[in-house]
Every structure is written in C-alpha cells, then in structure tokens.
Amino acid sequence: MTLKTIIVDDEHLARSLIKDYVSKVPQLELINEFKNAIDAMTFLQSHPVDLIFLDIQMPNLTGIEFVETIQLNNTMVIFTTAYSEYAIKGYELNAFDYLLKPITFPRFLQSVNKAIKQFELINQSSSNREEEEIEKTSRVDQVITKKDSISIKADYKLHLIKYNHLRYLEGQKEYVSFHTTTKNILALASLKKMEAELPTDQFIRIHKSFIVNKSEIESLEGNMLGLGDVELPVGQSYRSQLLKLFE
Structure with missing residues (x-):
C-alpha cells in the first residue's frame, strides 16, 4: 500500500x-x-x-x-x-x-x-x-427462501431443497451449512437472516449456531437435542421455547 x-x-x-x-x-x-x-x-x-x-x-x-x-x-x-x-x-x-x-x-x-x-x-x-x-448482496444472491423450499447457490450450482428434506442449519462464521437428508451444502449466509425467513411452524432456533427442522426432533436429554443419528447442543436462552414442543 x-x-x-x-x-x-x-x-x-x-x-x-x-x-x-x-x-x-x-x-x-x-x-x-x-x-x-x-x-x-x-x-x-x-x-x-x-x-x-x-x-x-x-x-x-x-x-x-x-x-x-x-x-x-x-x-x-x-x-x-x-x-x-x-x-x-x-x-x-x-x-x-x-x-x-x-x-x-x-x-x-x-x-x-x-x-x-x-x-x-x-x-x-x-x-x-x-x-x-x-x-x-452475496447473502441475498446465495440463499432464497420460497413457500415450500429453499434455493441455495453453492459450488457453482443452484440447489433447490424442500423444507421437509432440510434437517438442520449450522452457522459457521460468515457461512451456513445446510444439512439435508442426502447431503450438506455450505453457502455464504446469515443464520440470523435464515431464522427470520424460514417458516416458524417448521423450524426452530435451538442454539446460536443451530436451527432445526421440528419434524426431525426425536429427543431431548439434558442440553442435547436428538435428531436420530445426530445430537445438537441446546442454548440456555432457547431451551424454554424448545420445551414447548414436548408439552
């Protein structure tokens, strides 16, 4: 310089x-x-x-x-x-x-x-x-939420994922990893923005780094949420809202 x-x-x-x-x-x-x-x-x-x-x-x-x-x-x-x-x-x-x-x-x-x-x-x-x-601008271009699916631009491809195939989202600094039933897709996105745009009747924030599909939830033990073969941590500030799903 x-x-x-x-x-x-x-x-x-x-x-x-x-x-x-x-x-x-x-x-x-x-x-x-x-x-x-x-x-x-x-x-x-x-x-x-x-x-x-x-x-x-x-x-x-x-x-x-x-x-x-x-x-x-x-x-x-x-x-x-x-x-x-x-x-x-x-x-x-x-x-x-x-x-x-x-x-x-x-x-x-x-x-x-x-x-x-x-x-x-x-x-x-x-x-x-x-x-x-x-x-x-990149975040807007990379991820677009739709009525029943989400469009993700990653790896020089466009991925269209139905909400019922999206198991959970994991925040990784400036990126979000979208974990589906068949693959994981990493894209430039904001987890906070995803929380605001995803349908609340289908998805719930459980941690500062995780949003999960409610239909994937199977168990809660301590501060660990079970999604079949996956266990995710539950943040203290999100626990009370999550417990309502089990009532």
Whole structure:
C-alpha cells in the first residue's frame, strides 16, 4: 500500500529536498511535482492523490488559496513554509500537518508516519463498508427462501431443497451449512437472516449456531437435542421455547 504523492513548491531546492525525503519512505509514491499551484490544480482534476506537500508562499496562487479553491475530499495536505505565522491559518483549513523550513528528515518522517496511519484508517473503513455491502448482496444472491423450499447457490450450482428434506442449519462464521437428508451444502449466509425467513411452524432456533427442522426432533436429554443419528447442543436462552414442543 502506497500513498500517491505530489510536491507543490516554487523553489527548486525545496522540491528537490522533499523529493529526496519521499524517496526514502517506501510507503510514498511520488507521481508528480509542480512549481506552481495552478498546474497542480489542473493535474488533480484527473489524477487521484493521497498526499500533497504544499508550499504556502507561491506566486499567482498561494498554497492557502489553492486549498480554499479546490475540493480535496480525503487528500491530506502537509503545508511547507518558512513562515511560522501561517501555521494557524493552515490548521483552520484542516491541513494534516505543518512543516517549517528548513525541514529536517526526522520531522518529515514524523509527519509522514502520521499520514500513513491516517491513510490506513481511511482505507480500512472504506474496505469494511465495501465488504459489508458485498456480503449483504452475496447473502441475498446465495440463499432464497420460497413457500415450500429453499434455493441455495453453492459450488457453482443452484440447489433447490424442500423444507421437509432440510434437517438442520449450522452457522459457521460468515457461512451456513445446510444439512439435508442426502447431503450438506455450505453457502455464504446469515443464520440470523435464515431464522427470520424460514417458516416458524417448521423450524426452530435451538442454539446460536443451530436451527432445526421440528419434524426431525426425536429427543431431548439434558442440553442435547436428538435428531436420530445426530445430537445438537441446546442454548440456555432457547431451551424454554424448545420445551414447548414436548408439552
């Protein structure tokens, strides 16, 4: 993972110094450098950038005017300047950091390490949201409950199982194993969602990891429910509801 980086500074020596510092940090990828803010603004319109090292005192358009003019979204800005009086204005513009020239490498590295951590947090949050959306979509596509059967997409096949052939369901983290009278099918699904969608007159939740077909139940001994050749644990919070089937 690297941060796409640009340098904007009208001084050649200042750009060269930061360019040298950037080359020493593997997580930074310098994709361009500019001697004025106007050219940088044009570049940003068509190129995503994660981090900008931006000088404040520049002709035509200052670094502060640049930030006030363009929408940067999640792009982080580290101001670089020889004038400490601009620091307050820089922070008012939500600049990520402020480096006072002459910039030393330890101070540069301190700022960059904070930026890398921030970048990781932003991308982790975005990735989690994407995974959640993908998982939600996948679960809808993988398992569809019908009036008297359930349709499951697994192993590159579509399986149609009658409810009276479905013995029990077993939750396995992000997956559910559907145990039928003839085979087991593992599919991306939520046991909680299955509990809500399966007909309650035919199925009952007995444990945080198990839903069973009522017609398969044969015995209850202690906290173990017998389904013929299979014994399943009964969760304490589900026991009272299960006992009603034996009354």
